[in-house]
Amino acid sequence: METNQPHITNLIERCKKFDKNAQLLLYKAYYSAMYNTAHRILKDSFEAEDIMQEAFLTAFTKLASYKGEVAFGAWLKRIVINKSLTQLKKNNRYEEVKMEVIPNDTIDDEAIDYKDLNPKKVLNTLQNLKENYRVVLTLNLIEGYDYEEIAQILKYTNENVRTTISRAKKKLKQVLLAENTQIQAYGK
């Protein structure tokens, strides 16, 4: 993990003394990334803003426990992710999780031309997957957590994380491939 830039370190020190200006500056430096992280999990702008801001408030009150082992952004992001997942669980309280059977044929990765893919569309595809796939892939591919970290975050077993991620990737590739061939067909 990268270390904090000097002015961030300075801001953090001032925030530890509850300097309101420093808190706002720190917010301005990180709100966008944190908002996007929350939004990718919650898919709702109102909730994402609320959770993102809540996370900042929590971070400010717990700042004494931040010892700088990781970059501040990474530390803050964990708070955002935990809060977002809690909120997501709340939203889905009564929703049933469907089991999905994925055909076991291996996807030919070569068939997907990643150069032609539009990140925004790919994100959209990812977000339309069923929820546990969406969450693990967001954490793994976009936020960059490894299996062990994801197991910790989601309180899954490592084994469970590994299989879920590999199934989710397979599914994502399937859908991307299907969409891709569709576009090519239209293009003709």
Added chain:
Amino acid sequence: MENKLEDFFSENKFDFQEPKSGHLERFEGKLNQPKKNSKTSWKWLSAAASVVLVLGFWLGSNHQKKQMDLADVSPKMEEVQNYFVSTIHQELKNLEKNRNLETEIIIEEALERLEELEDNYKTFVKELNIEGNSRQIISEMIQNYQQRLEILENVLIQLEQIKNPNLIKDEIYL
């Protein structure tokens, strides 16, 4: 190769969203608000709440004898109340056994609803003391207990489903 997908994600940015305008002002508002104490570990709060609840039933059945309660109406009613109090007590215990991260929210919500019903019950007791032996109040008190039991039973079914999703589904098909 497996890595192409990963490469695609690490090579691209996926921050397409921007909070709605005015978010900074809204955040400033939150910053300036006196700190809500809602962060005082709600696990403890909820544990405390359920202890209070259980205690409430005991006190409710013992202490309130100064006041007239359902049990004081007739020996039959005393039996009814004892039945409800002990069953609810038992189910609450079951509920606590199932408490974990996944079920926390469901359990909390149920406990909240129980507390609401308990508050309602208290007003019935007051009414009973003012108006004396009223059929309507008595039947409402009994209904109140029934509702509490229903909530508990529903939650326990839900918890069972969470614990064992396949089992319940299979049973429906059988």
